[in-house]
Amino acid sequence: MSSKGITWTNQSSNPKALCVFHEEKTPFFTLSKDRKRYKCYGCNESGDVFDYLMSAEKLTFVEAIRQLSSYLSLEYDDNSFSDEVEKRKKVKIINNEVLDVNSLAQSYFSKQLFDQNSENSKFVRSYLEDRGISVEAARKNLLGYCPDGNMGSLMSFFQSNKTNKRGVINSNLLMRNDESGDWLDFFRNRLTIAIFDENSNIVGFSGRALTDNSKSKYINSRESEVF
Missing domain, CATH: 3.90.980.10 (DNA primase, catalytic core, N-terminal domain)
Known part of the structure; x- marks a missing residue:
């Protein structure tokens, strides 16, 4: 996330930053390093690194995987993430x-x-x-x-x-x-x-x-x- 322009106010296990999803003066965007998830307590936007890329850059889940794989210089195979894609579809249904x-x-x-x-x-x-x-x-x-x-x-x-x-x-x-x-x-x-x-x-x-x-x-x- 830091590579996407987010500046953290501290380097604790739960660092905070100004939210990129809405305008704010007090940093409510919080990262849980243990859970590897973020949440903004100002606008309730939350998720993992894939959710962040999908929301911030308007990507599909598969596009987010490709971008992250490219950034980390990892080999990527569409078929290897088919289970995760189905899992996220089910989560979206439950959320709705x-x-x-x-x-x-x-x-x-x-x-x-x-x-x-x-x-x-x-x-x-x-x-x-x-x-x-x-x-x-x-x-x-x-x-x-x-x-x-x-x-x-x-x-x-x-x-x-x-x-x-x-x-x-x-x-x-x-x-x-x-x-x-x-x-x-x-x-x-x-x-x-x-x-x-x-x-x-x-x-x-x-x-x-x-x-x-x-x-x-x-x-x-x-x-x-x-x-």
């Missing part, structure tokens, strides 16, 4: 499933926030208005609400929409109760804020506590295939 689930979850959170018949929803809207956030601004910025009522209500929503099960599990928007086996909404009783990547895909959420007795004021989506 998670993005679809996140988009559907946003519609659920939005519906809950603007439910005119719910007292809890009215409370959350009043909470926002007290902080100078109008209903119009909440809609525009894709704010939402995950109720604290029936546990697993998000799962019920997914089931009623016949949502892809693998995508639901990989999204990590649900937690399983070890004792009862029931599904719990990860962001229950929280204001939700959608987190986007540079392509305007919802890759995760941030959840803001609505009560003072919560252990954490903010929580973010757990690590998933896209976050």
Whole structure:
């Protein structure tokens, strides 16, 4: 990556640099030398060296392999990477499933926030208005609400929409109760804020506590295939 113009601020096991995928003044682009992967905590762009070449230089996976092989003076055979090509196709399918689930979850959170018949929803809207956030601004910025009522209500929503099960599990928007086996909404009783990547895909959420007795004021989506 250094040969591509990236200047690292330090030489630790997790060096940082200014992101090449978006403009920033503080270096949020981080490299994990142990995992051999990068991630920008500003725009959520992440991947390995092949992903970097594909994103930064608009290459296909095979073109990225060829360029890297040429740079390292390695012999290259298209057939030797056929398994990796298929693997990446499957990963892309899984990633798209998670993005679809996140988009559907946003519609659920939005519906809950603007439910005119719910007292809890009215409370959350009043909470926002007290902080100078109008209903119009909440809609525009894709704010939402995950109720604290029936546990697993998000799962019920997914089931009623016949949502892809693998995508639901990989999204990590649900937690399983070890004792009862029931599904719990990860962001229950929280204001939700959608987190986007540079392509305007919802890759995760941030959840803001609505009560003072919560252990954490903010929580973010757990690590998933896209976050």
